[in-house]
Amino acid sequence: MRAEITPSGRDGRPHGDMALPVFRLEEYMAEWEFTARFNATASDAETLTLDELLALASAERLREWHTLPLGYRTTTGAPGLRAAIAATYENVSPEQILTFVGAEEGIFCAMHALLGPGDHAVVLAPNYQSAEEVPRSICETSAVALRWRESGGWTLDLDEVDAACRPNTKLLAINFPNNPTGAMPPPGQHEELLRIAADRGLYVLSDEVYRGLERDGVTPLPQAADLYARALSLGVMSKAYGLPGLRIGWIACRDAEVLRRMERMRHYLSICSAGPSEMLATIALEAREVILDRNRTIARGNLEVLAGFFARQERIFEWYVPPGSCVSYPRYLGADGVETFCRRAVRDAGVLLLPASIFQSALVATPTDRFRIGFGRRNLREAVDALDAFIATDTAASV
Secondary structure, three states, X not given: OOOOOOOEOOOOOEOXXXXXXXXXXXXXXXXXXXXXXXXXXXXXXXXXXXXHHHOOOOHHHHHHHHOOOOOOOOOOOOHHHHHHHHOOOOOOOHHHEEEEOHHHHHHHHHHHHHOOOOOEEEEEEOOOHHHHHHHHOOOEEEEEEOEEEOXXXXXXOHHHHHHHOOOOEEEEEEEOOOOOOOOOOOHHHHHXXXXXXXXXXXXXXXXOOOOOOOOOOOOOOOOHHHHOOOEEEEEEOOXXXXXXXXXXXXXXXXXXXXXXXXXXXXXXXXXXXXXXXXXXXXXXXXXXXXXXXXXXXXXXXXXXHHHHHHHHOOOOEEOOOOOOOOXXXXXXXXXXXXXXXXXXXXXXXXXXXXXXXXXXXXXXXXXXXXXXXXXXXXXXXXXXXXHHHHHHHOOOOOX
16 A cells, blocks of 8 residues: 655645634634524625616616626726726725725735735734734734723724834734724824824725714714825725625725735735626625615614613623624623623524624733624514523523
8 A cells, every 4th residue: 555645844744734823703604604593793784686786787787797708807806896996985096996805815915915024013903803813924913902991982092003113013904993893983083093104104904894884973984095195995895885795805005016016916816806796896886875875774773673682681781882884892791701602692592693702812902701793684683582582591691
């Protein structure tokens, strides 16, 4: 019997060790997302069917859709799509847009295009895991935590951000409205954050995927690429638009060299997006006001559902209304702890929630007693009813 040949590195160890840690959110969702009765932690708005989306298309776009060739596409993105994306900005042209397969690829390409082993990055926490782990895999990285204030909700200390910067800091990564907290800084603080970056000559990767889902009376923050020449504004069709199946994301950036570097990085990854996805994303962006208004209406109604639920269950939860996004990060007060509660909720009640361990930072202390609940989907009321029934019979969920 022939001996098996095992590929190995120069040190004799098998190839394939990940430079990046396990993506906790994706592992947890892989276990439960498609088996739980209710995905009550969904971070996206209610999606549209293909027929519903095509009903919003112009006659010209419908002709293009029905005659669309299924060949390779340009790496930078279809011209019509880039024009539709650029129309959502004030100071960005179509040539300053680069599309990706989802937002994740955009984060990966941006970090690798901007950072090297001798650099330093500053990120916010809690956050989407790749915003911290991708720069950590490249260079030294520091994190600044959003802090919970009973009087003011989630806040960011700009002095902490400034103090975290070093002479070799190259990048500041921010995310507003924030995932998982829904936090937004006041507009003046947001602009001051960009001024800190400008004074130090930093690049800013600004994750803005929830822009458009602000609460009534809350003004959307300016997009960073409109305000600062070294900013990269990250957008995607998945979250505020509720179209994750299209797998279309983008970065808006006015630095031509950075765009070229990200484009070259994409040559080693997806190369290009799918033509049907590009066409459908263009249709959605051209009908963006209709779609965003619909999704804000759903979120508004669901916030009323959540307000009633948390009022009924105030002995074991502390909740707040986030100013933006379709996710919230309540505190769990039960004696069993949030990790156990979330596991029991999905196992026994079929309601999927994401516990705080999914959003833990390796760099700075973040809350351990919270969970993410989403309110962008239409079936939230049924999920809340199931949670109510579960809590009523769950003796472990007590203070």
